Amino acid sequence: MKETIIPIGPFHPLLEEPELFTLKVDGDTVIDVDVRIGWNHRGIEKLSQGLTWDQVPFLIERICGICSTSHPYACVLAMEEICDIEAPPRAQYIRPVVAELERIHSHLLWLGLAGHFIGYNTVFMWAWKYRELTLDSLEQLTGNRNHYAMFKAGGVRRDFSQKAMDFTMKAMDETEKATKMFLGAVLDDPVMHKRLKGVGVLTYEDAIQYSAVGPTSRPSGVDHDARRDDPFDAYGISHDKGVWKAIVLQDGDVFAKAACRILEILESIKIIRWCIENIPDGEIDAGVKEIPAGEGCGHYEAPRGEVFHYMRSDGSNFPIRHKVRAPTYNNLPTYKATCPGAHIADVALITASIDPCYCCTERVGVVDKLGTKHILTQDDLTKLSVKKTNEIRRKLGKTTYDPYAKMI
Amino acid sequence: MADRAMIDVLKEKLGSIINDISQPRKRRIYLSVDRENVQEAARVIFYDLGGRLCTASGIDTMPGVEIIYHFFIEHPDYEKIMVNLKTLAPKPDLITKSVGAVFKAAEWIEREITEMFGVTFEGHPDPRKLLLADDWPEGLYPLRSDYPQKDVEGFEPQDVDEPHPDATHLL
Known part of the structure; x- marks a missing residue:
C-alpha cells in the first residue's frame, strides 16, 4: 500500500495556533494522524x-x-x-x-x-x-x-x-x-x-x-x-x-x-x-x-x-x-479516532481549526473543455449557487431540523 | 442516584491496595496507592466506576514526584464525585507504572509529566516528547524545584540573527 505523508503546520497562514498535524494518506483517504503541540508553550x-x-x-x-x-x-x-x-x-x-x-x-x-x-x-x-x-x-x-x-x-x-x-x-x-x-x-x-x-x-x-x-x-x-x-x-x-x-x-x-x-x-x-x-x-x-x-x-x-x-x-x-x-x-487526541477513514478534505472540518484551503476555493475564472476562458460575474455565481442548492435539495428530499427543534 | 457512598464502594473494590483514603469535603475523595498498584486502581476507577480522567498533576516533593490522577465519576449508578488517585515515584530513580497503557486518555499527560519532572512511566505506549523542543537538553526538567532560574549550561538557543542564505536578497 502506498502511503503519503502530508504535514499541516506548524506555522501556516491560516492556522490560528501553531500545531503540527502529520497526515498519513492513501490516495484521498486518511489512514493515520499524529498531532504534535508545544510551539506555544509559555510555561x-x-x-x-x-x-x-x-x-x-x-x-x-x-x-x-x-x-x-x-x-x-x-x-x-x-x-x-x-x-x-x-x-x-x-x-x-x-x-x-x-x-x-x-x-x-x-x-x-x-x-x-x-x-x-x-x-x-x-x-x-x-x-x-x-x-x-x-x-x-x-x-x-x-x-x-x-x-x-x-x-x-x-x-x-x-x-x-x-x-x-x-x-x-x-x-x-x-x-x-x-x-x-x-x-x-x-x-x-x-x-x-x-x-x-x-x-x-x-x-x-x-x-x-x-x-x-x-x-x-x-x-x-x-x-x-x-x-x-x-x-x-x-x-x-x-x-x-x-x-x-x-x-x-x-x-x-x-x-x-x-x-x-x-x-x-x-x-x-x-x-x-x-x-x-x-x-x-x-x-x-x-x-x-x-x-x-x-x-x-x-x-x-x-x-x-x-x-x-x-x-x-x-x-x-x-x-x-x-x-x-x-x-x-x-x-485533540480524539483526532486519532475521528480522522482515519475520512476524506482528506474533511480533515479541515473535523479539526475545525485547520487550513481552509483544502475545503474550498472560490473560482472566478473557468476553463471549459475547449480551452476557452470565461469570466463569471457575481450575478452568474449567485445564479449557479442557487441552481446547485436547488439540485442538492431535490436529491436529498425533505430536510428538516425537527429532532433538534424539539429540544428548544 | 446512588444509595451507597463512593468512599465505601472504593474501599470494597480496592480495599487491599489502598494506603490511605479520605473525603475532606463534599464531592472530593483523595486516596493513595503504591506505584505497583496504580494501574489496577486506575483500571477499576476508569472502567468499573465510569471515572473520566480530568488530568494528572505531578508535584515535586521531598521523597519524590507525587502524581495525582484526577477522575470525575460519571457512571449513572454512582454518585457524581471527584476521585483523586495519588501515587509516588520515589527518588532517585523516579519510576512508576504507566496508566496510559490502561486507557488512552492518560497518554498525553504522562508524556508531559515525563518531560517536566523526569518521571519514567513503565509500559507507556508512546513515550515521545510532547511539549518541549526536540533540542531541549537531557536531564533538565522545568517543573522540578531544583530547576535553575537562569544561565542553563549546555543550552544555547539557536542563533536567529544570522539570515538564511536564501533570504539574503531581502536585506
Missing part, C-alpha cells in the same frame, strides 16, 4: 508558582483570550476549596452571567469560523454580527470586551449596574431571535446537511476512552456537564429549578457538534435571564485574607469543555503547585 504553570495568590487570576485569565472567564472561574473555585469558603450570594449570581455571556460569544465565534472553513461565509458574517451584541453587553457589565478581570478568590471585583443589566436583557432578546434564526437557516440548509452529516463521527466508546469533554463529547451521547454534576454558585439552584439543561445529542458527527453549540447558546440565554431576574442584593466579596495550607480542585464547564485546575498551598504567599488543564488537551 504558565511555572509562572503561576512565582506569583502571589492575588496575582494568579490575572495571569490565568491570559491563558486564552476567548476563555478568559472559564480559567479564572476554575482557578478561584480551587482557591475557595482550599479556604473552605463560598462567595457571597450576589457574587454567586454575577459570576454565571459573565461566564455564560462568554459561552455565547465563543460559540458564535466558532460557528462563524466553521462556516468560513466550509466556504459558507454568510454564516461567518451573521454569527460575528450577532456576537457584537454579546461583547457590548460584556463591556457594559464589566467594562471590558475581553479579559474582564472580574474574578477573585471569595467573590468578584466589580458589581453590575442596573442600567447594564437592562441592556443585557435587551441584547439577550436579540441574540435569542438570531440564534433561532440560525437554528432554522443553518441547520435546515441542504448544503450543510450534505457537508456535515456523517463527517468525523466520534463514537461514544472513543469519547469515553479519550475522556473527551464538552461539545466534543456531549454530541456523542456522553451525559456530563461540570456545572450540573458538581454544582457551584447559582448553577445548582437554577438547574434544580429546571431553568436549563445539558444538551446531549447522539450522532457524534460535525453536524451534531454544530447543533449542540447552537442549542447551548439558547440554554446560556436562559441562565443569564434567570440570574439577572433573581439577583439578590448584598456584598460581592467575602474578603479572603490568606490562603491556608491544603489542596483544592476546581473545574468549570468552559465553552470548549471542562477546564480543570489543581492548586496546592503550603500556607505561604505563593501556590507551590498549580496544574492547569484546558479542554482542548483532552479533545
Whole structure:
C-alpha cells in the first residue's frame, strides 16, 4: 500500500495556533494522524508558582483570550476549596452571567469560523454580527470586551449596574431571535446537511476512552456537564429549578457538534435571564485574607469543555503547585479516532481549526473543455449557487431540523 | 442516584491496595496507592466506576514526584464525585507504572509529566516528547524545584540573527 505523508503546520497562514498535524494518506483517504503541540508553550504553570495568590487570576485569565472567564472561574473555585469558603450570594449570581455571556460569544465565534472553513461565509458574517451584541453587553457589565478581570478568590471585583443589566436583557432578546434564526437557516440548509452529516463521527466508546469533554463529547451521547454534576454558585439552584439543561445529542458527527453549540447558546440565554431576574442584593466579596495550607480542585464547564485546575498551598504567599488543564488537551487526541477513514478534505472540518484551503476555493475564472476562458460575474455565481442548492435539495428530499427543534 | 457512598464502594473494590483514603469535603475523595498498584486502581476507577480522567498533576516533593490522577465519576449508578488517585515515584530513580497503557486518555499527560519532572512511566505506549523542543537538553526538567532560574549550561538557543542564505536578497 502506498502511503503519503502530508504535514499541516506548524506555522501556516491560516492556522490560528501553531500545531503540527502529520497526515498519513492513501490516495484521498486518511489512514493515520499524529498531532504534535508545544510551539506555544509559555510555561504558565511555572509562572503561576512565582506569583502571589492575588496575582494568579490575572495571569490565568491570559491563558486564552476567548476563555478568559472559564480559567479564572476554575482557578478561584480551587482557591475557595482550599479556604473552605463560598462567595457571597450576589457574587454567586454575577459570576454565571459573565461566564455564560462568554459561552455565547465563543460559540458564535466558532460557528462563524466553521462556516468560513466550509466556504459558507454568510454564516461567518451573521454569527460575528450577532456576537457584537454579546461583547457590548460584556463591556457594559464589566467594562471590558475581553479579559474582564472580574474574578477573585471569595467573590468578584466589580458589581453590575442596573442600567447594564437592562441592556443585557435587551441584547439577550436579540441574540435569542438570531440564534433561532440560525437554528432554522443553518441547520435546515441542504448544503450543510450534505457537508456535515456523517463527517468525523466520534463514537461514544472513543469519547469515553479519550475522556473527551464538552461539545466534543456531549454530541456523542456522553451525559456530563461540570456545572450540573458538581454544582457551584447559582448553577445548582437554577438547574434544580429546571431553568436549563445539558444538551446531549447522539450522532457524534460535525453536524451534531454544530447543533449542540447552537442549542447551548439558547440554554446560556436562559441562565443569564434567570440570574439577572433573581439577583439578590448584598456584598460581592467575602474578603479572603490568606490562603491556608491544603489542596483544592476546581473545574468549570468552559465553552470548549471542562477546564480543570489543581492548586496546592503550603500556607505561604505563593501556590507551590498549580496544574492547569484546558479542554482542548483532552479533545485533540480524539483526532486519532475521528480522522482515519475520512476524506482528506474533511480533515479541515473535523479539526475545525485547520487550513481552509483544502475545503474550498472560490473560482472566478473557468476553463471549459475547449480551452476557452470565461469570466463569471457575481450575478452568474449567485445564479449557479442557487441552481446547485436547488439540485442538492431535490436529491436529498425533505430536510428538516425537527429532532433538534424539539429540544428548544 | 446512588444509595451507597463512593468512599465505601472504593474501599470494597480496592480495599487491599489502598494506603490511605479520605473525603475532606463534599464531592472530593483523595486516596493513595503504591506505584505497583496504580494501574489496577486506575483500571477499576476508569472502567468499573465510569471515572473520566480530568488530568494528572505531578508535584515535586521531598521523597519524590507525587502524581495525582484526577477522575470525575460519571457512571449513572454512582454518585457524581471527584476521585483523586495519588501515587509516588520515589527518588532517585523516579519510576512508576504507566496508566496510559490502561486507557488512552492518560497518554498525553504522562508524556508531559515525563518531560517536566523526569518521571519514567513503565509500559507507556508512546513515550515521545510532547511539549518541549526536540533540542531541549537531557536531564533538565522545568517543573522540578531544583530547576535553575537562569544561565542553563549546555543550552544555547539557536542563533536567529544570522539570515538564511536564501533570504539574503531581502536585506
